[in-house]
Amino acid sequence: MVTSTMAPAWGPVLAGSKAMVLDSGGNMCRAAIVAREEGVPAVTGTRFATQRIKTGDTIRVDGNKGIVEIIKRAEG
Known part of the structure; x- marks a missing residue:
């Protein structure tokens, strides 16, 4: 999931x-x-991920290092 913010209901x-x-x-x-409670890797405070990562892009998220890497751009 890539989003600008997260509501508690999410x-x-x-x-x-x-x-x-x-x-x-x-x-x-x-x-x-x-995210930690659920064991889901997370990177917060990117400021611009929603502008750089598009629907369909394949990404790698390393929550321990705080790294988000675009592996493959979506076609189209």
Whole structure:
């Protein structure tokens, strides 16, 4: 999931995600805490991920290092 922010009600959506990338927040924001609780890799506070990552792009998220890498751009 790549989004600008996360509402508390999105917890169930996050639980079904393989990873989370958030434009806002930090290590102690609610989204980061929920991601850790669910074992979902997360990078928060990117400021511009939603502008750079497009629907269909394949990305790699390393929550330990805070790295988001675009592996393959979506075709089209």
